[in-house]
Amino acid sequence: MYQPVAVAAGDHAQAHESEHEVSKxxxxxxxxxxxxxxAAFIAAYVVLRAHSRGAFAEAARELNxxxxxxxxxxxxxxxxxxxxxVGAAQRGDRRGTVRGLAATIAxxxxxxxxxxxxxxxKFHHGIYPSTNAFFGxxxxxxxxxxxxxxxxxxALSILLVVASRGVFRDGYYTPVECTGLYWHLxxxxxxxxxxxxxxxx
Amino acid sequence: xSNDHIHPPPSSFFYKYIWSTDHKVIGKQYLFxxxxxxxxxxxxAMLMRWQLAYPGSPVPVLGKMLSALAFIDDDGxxxxxxxxxxxxxxxxxxxxFVVIPILVGAFGNFLIPLHVGARDVAFPVLNxxxxxxxxxxxxxxxxxxxxxxxxxxxxxxSYAPLADLTQTGFSAGHGQTLWLLALFLVGWxxxxxxxxFLTTIIKLRAPGLGWGRLPLVTWAQFITAVFQLxxxxxxxxxxxxxxxxxxxxxxFFIPEHVYxxxxxxxxxxxxxxxxxxxxxxxxxxxxxxxxxLPGMGIASDLISxxxxxxxxxxxxxxxxxxxxxxxxxxxxxxxMFVSGMQPVMGKTFMISxxxxxxxxxxxxxxxxxxxxxxxxxxxxxxxxxxxFLSMFIIGGLSGLFMAATPVDIFIHDTYYIVAHxxxxxxxxxxxxxxxxxxxxxxxxFGRMMHEGLAKLHCALTFVGFNLAFFxxxxxxxxxxxxxxxxxxxxxxxxxxQPMNVFISHSAFLLGAAQLIFLFNxxxxxxxxxxxxxxxxxxxxxxxxxxxxxxxxxxxxxxxxHHGPYEYSTAGAETDWTPQDRPDxxxxxxxxxxxxxxx
Numbered sequence: 001m002y003q004p005v006a007v008a009a010g011d012h013a014q015a016h017e018s019e020h021e022v023s024k025x026x027x028x029x030x031x032x033x034x035x036x037x038x039a040a041f042i043a044a045y046v047v048l049r050a051h052s053r054g055a056f057a058e059a060a061r062e063l064n065x066x067x068x069x070x071x072x073x074x075x076x077x078x079x080x081x082x083x084x085x086v087g088a089a090q091r092g093d094r095r096g097t098v099r100g101l102a103a104t105i106a107x108x109x110x111x112x113x114x115x116x117x118x119x120x121x122k123f124h125h126g127i128y129p130s131t132n133a134f135f136g137x138x139x140x141x142x143x144x145x146x147x148x149x150x151x152x153x154x155a156l157s158i159l160l161v162v163a164s165r166g167v168f169r170d171g172y173y174t175p176v177e178c179t180g181l182y183w184h185l186x187x188x189x190x191x192x193x194x195x196x197x198x199x200x201x
Numbered sequence: 202x203s204n205d206h207i208h209p210p211p212s213s214f215f216y217k218y219i220w221s222t223d224h225k226v227i228g229k230q231y232l233f234x235x236x237x238x239x240x241x242x243x244x245x246a247m248l249m250r251w252q253l254a255y256p257g258s259p260v261p262v263l264g265k266m267l268s269a270l271a272f273i274d275d276d277g278x279x280x281x282x283x284x285x286x287x288x289x290x291x292x293x294x295x296x297x298f299v300v301i302p303i304l305v306g307a308f309g310n311f312l313i314p315l316h317v318g319a320r321d322v323a324f325p326v327l328n329x330x331x332x333x334x335x336x337x338x339x340x341x342x343x344x345x346x347x348x349x350x351x352x353x354x355x356x357x358x359s360y361a362p363l364a365d366l367t368q369t370g371f372s373a374g375h376g377q378t379l380w381l382l383a384l385f386l387v388g389w390x391x392x393x394x395x396x397x398f399l400t401t402i403i404k405l406r407a408p409g410l411g412w413g414r415l416p417l418v419t420w421a422q423f424i425t426a427v428f429q430l431x432x433x434x435x436x437x438x439x440x441x442x443x444x445x446x447x448x449x450x451x452x453f454f455i456p457e458h459v460y461x462x463x464x465x466x467x468x469x470x471x472x473x474x475x476x477x478x479x480x481x482x483x484x485x486x487x488x489x490x491x492x493x494l495p496g497m498g499i500a501s502d503l504i505s506x507x508x509x510x511x512x513x514x515x516x517x518x519x520x521x522x523x524x525x526x527x528x529x530x531x532x533x534x535x536x537m538f539v540s541g542m543q544p545v546m547g548k549t550f551m552i553s554x555x556x557x558x559x560x561x562x563x564x565x566x567x568x569x570x571x572x573x574x575x576x577x578x579x580x581x582x583x584x585x586x587x588x589f590l591s592m593f594i595i596g597g598l599s600g601l602f603m604a605a606t607p608v609d610i611f612i613h614d615t616y617y618i619v620a621h622x623x624x625x626x627x628x629x630x631x632x633x634x635x636x637x638x639x640x641x642x643x644x645x646f647g648r649m650m651h652e653g654l655a656k657l658h659c660a661l662t663f664v665g666f667n668l669a670f671f672x673x674x675x676x677x678x679x680x681x682x683x684x685x686x687x688x689x690x691x692x693x694x695x696x697x698q699p700m701n702v703f704i705s706h707s708a709f710l711l712g713a714a715q716l717i718f719l720f721n722x723x724x725x726x727x728x729x730x731x732x733x734x735x736x737x738x739x740x741x742x743x744x745x746x747x748x749x750x751x752x753x754x755x756x757x758x759x760x761x762h763h764g765p766y767e768y769s770t771a772g773a774e775t776d777w778t779p780q781d782r783p784d785x786x787x788x789x790x791x792x793x794x795x796x797x798x799x
Contacts, residue, residue, distance in 0.1 A: 022400060025400055033395070033434045043480070133451075
C-alpha cells in the first residue's frame with residue numbers, strides 16, 4: 001500500500017542522478033521553506049521587541065536559563081549522535097546505526113520532558129501565551145520548535161525500526177541522511193531561540 | 202534508456218483516481234476541484250454586481266434559492282454584511298482555490314514532468330499528499346459559507362485588527378477562524394508542490410535537455426516554485442500568529458488601549474497592527490506573480506507555436522522572469538503606501554516597484570517580436586494567447602500608476618485598483634488558462650475541444666471582460682471606493698451609477714460566456730473528436746506521446762536534440778522540429794548546414 005518516498009524517487013531518477021542525490025536535494029529545499037517559516041516568527045519577535053524593549057527584558061527574567069542550557073546541551077549532543085548514526089548507516093553498520101538513532105531519540109525526549117516541566121512551571125505561576133507580547137512569542141516559538149522536535153522523534157523512531165531490520169546496507173542510507181538533515185535544522189533553530197528568548201535581557 | 206523501472210498502472214479504483222501518485226491524475230484532481238470553486242466564486246461576483254447595480258432589490262431567480270446562506274436575507278437581498286462576506290470570499294476563492302490550483306496544481310503537475318521528459322515528479326507520494334492537504338482546505342473554506350455568522354468578511358487580505366478581534370461583532374464568528382485554517386493548509390500544499398517541482402526540474406531533466414532547451418512554461422513554473430517555496434511559509438507564519446490571537450487570546454496584532462472592548466476582555470495588548478500587513482504582503486505580493494508568471498509561460502508557448510516562429514529572445518524571456526522574481530520579494534510595501542510609512546521607505550518601494558516594469562516590458566516586446574512578420578494561425582488557443590497579451594499590456598500599464606506614491610494615494614482602495622488586478626488576473630491569467638485548455642486538452646483527455654464554441658467563448662469573454670472592467674478605471678477616478686455595498690448612499694457617486702448598471706450587465710454577459718466554456722469542456726471530454734498525438738504540430742516533448750498520455754508518459758526516456766521553439770527552420774523536413782528528433786547530420790540532411798544555429 002504505502003510506497004516509500006525515497007524508493008519512488010529512485011524510480012524516476014535519470015541515469016546521471018542517483019536517487020540519493022534527488023532525495024537529499026529535495027530535503028534541502030524543504031529545509032529552506034522551514035527556515036523562512038521560523039524566520040517570519042523571529043521577525044515578528046524582533047518587531048514586537050523593538051516596540052516594548054523594557055517589558056521584554058523584564059519578562060525574559062522569568063525564564064529558567066539553567067533548564068534551557070541543559071536543553072541546549074541535549075540538542076547539540078543529539079546532533080552528534082545523529083551524525084554517528086548517519087556515518088554508521090553509510091558503512092552498513094547495523095548496530096551502530098541503531099545505537100546512534102536510539103541515543104538521538106533519547107536526547108530528543110529529554111529535551112521535550114524538560115520543556116514540559118518549563119511549560120507547567122509557567123502555567124503554575126499563571127503565565128500563559130496571552131500574558132504579554134513576550135510570552136506570546138515565547139510560547140509560539142518554542143511551541144512550534146517543540147512540534148518539530150516531536151515530528152523528528154517520530155521520524156527517527158520509524159527509522160529505528162527499519163534500521164534494526166538491517167535495511168540500511170550496501171550504500172543505501174538515504175532516509176537516515178535526510179532525517180539527519182532535518183534534525184540538524186531543528187537543532188539550529190534552537191540555537192537561535194535560546195539566546196533571543198532566554199539570554200537577552 | 203530502456204523500459205525497465207516501469208511499474209504497471211494501478212488497477213484498483215482507489216489507487217487509480219483517489220490516492221493516485223500519477224502527476225496527470227493529481228493535475229486533474231486539482232483541476233476539477235478548482236472548476237467547482239470557479240463556479241462558486243463566479244456566482245459570488247454575479248451577486249455583488251447585482252447589488253451594486255440595483256442596491257437593496259432582491260436577486261432574481263437565485264435570491265430565493267440562496268436565502269439559507271448568511272449573506273442573503275429571506276427576501277433574497279444581499280445584506281450589507283453579506284456584501285463584505287462576498288467580497289472576501291470571492292477574492293479568497295478565486296486566488297487560492299481557483300487560479301493558483303489551476304496554474305500550479307493542474308498545469309504545473311500535468312506539464313512539468315512531460316516537459317522535462319520524466320515519468321513523474323521527483324516525489325510522487327508527496328505530490329498526492331499536496332492534493333490531500335488542498336482538499337480538506339477546500340472543504341473548510343466551503344463549509345465556512347454555512348457556519349453561523351457566515352464566512353470571513355474582513356477582505357481577502359484579512360487586515361488586523363479587523364480580522365483579529367473575536368469580541369466585537371465583525372469577526373466574532375467562526376468564519377474568520379476557518380478562513381485562517383483553510384489558508385494554512387493550502388499554504389503547505391503549495392510548499393510541498395513547490396519543492397517537488399523544483400527538484401523535478403533541476404534533477405530529472407532528460408538527457409540533452411539543458412537549461413536553454415526548457416520550454417518557457419516550465420521555466421515559468423520553476424520561478425513560481427521558488428516563490429511558493431520561500432514566500433508561502435511566511436504566509437503560514439502570519440496565519441499562525443492571527444490564529445493564536447483569535448484562539449489563545451494573544452495580542453500579536455493588538456496594541457494597548459486602542460480597542461477597549463478587547464482589552465477589557467483580558468487582552469494584554471503590546472502588539473503591532475502594521476506587522477500583519479508587512480508579513481501578509483511579504484507573501485501576497487509574490488503570490489501576485491504566482492498568479493501571473495505561469496500564465497506568461499503558457500502564452501509564450503501558444504504565441505510561438507501558432508506564429509510558427511521561434512520565440513523572440515528566449516534568454517531575455519528567462520532573464521526577465523528571473524528578475525521579476527528577484528524584484529518580487531522587495532516590493533511588498535507598495536500595498537501599504539497609505540497605511541503609514543516612512544517617506545524614505547515609500548520611495549524605496551516605489552522605485553523597486555517601477556523597476557518591475559522593465560522585465561515586464563521586455564516580455565511584451567519579445568512576444569510582439571515573435572509575432573512580427575509571422576504567418577499566424579488564428580486557432581482558439583492563439584486567440585486566447587493574443588487576448589492575454591493585449592489585456593496584460595493594459596493591466597501592466599495601469600499598475601505603473603499605482604506604483605507612483607502620489608498617484609496611488611489618490612486611487613488607493615478605489616475601483617481603479619479593482620480594474621487593474623482584474624486586467625492582470627482575469628484578462629491576463631485566465632485568458633492564458635483558457636488558451637492552455639484549448640491547447641493541451643487533447644493531451645489531457647485524448648479528444649479535441651470544439652473549435653467553433655471555443656472561438657465564440659473567447660470572443661464573448663474578450664468583449665464582456667473589457668466592457669465590464671475598463672469602465673472601472675473611470676469609476677475609480679470618480680472616487681468610487683471598492684468594497685462598498687451601496688454606492689447610491691453617496692451623493693458624489695450618483696452621476697456614475699448608470700456606469701455601475703452598465704458594468705453589471707456586461708459582467709452578466711461575461712459570466713454567461715463561461716458556461717459555454719464549461720459545456721464545451723465536458724461535452725468534448727465525452728464526445729469530442731479523437732485527437733492525434735500532435736494536433737498543433739508543436740515541438741515540446743509531451744507531443745511525442747500518444748493522446749491521451751499513457752500511465753508512464755514515455756516508453757523510453759527521450760533524448761533531447763533541439764530547443765523547444767524551432768519552428769519554420771530552413772531546410773527541415775517539416776515546419777516544426779520535435780525536441781527529440783535526432784539531428785540528421787551534415788551528410789544525410791536535406792541541405793548541408795541547414796541545422797538551425799543556436
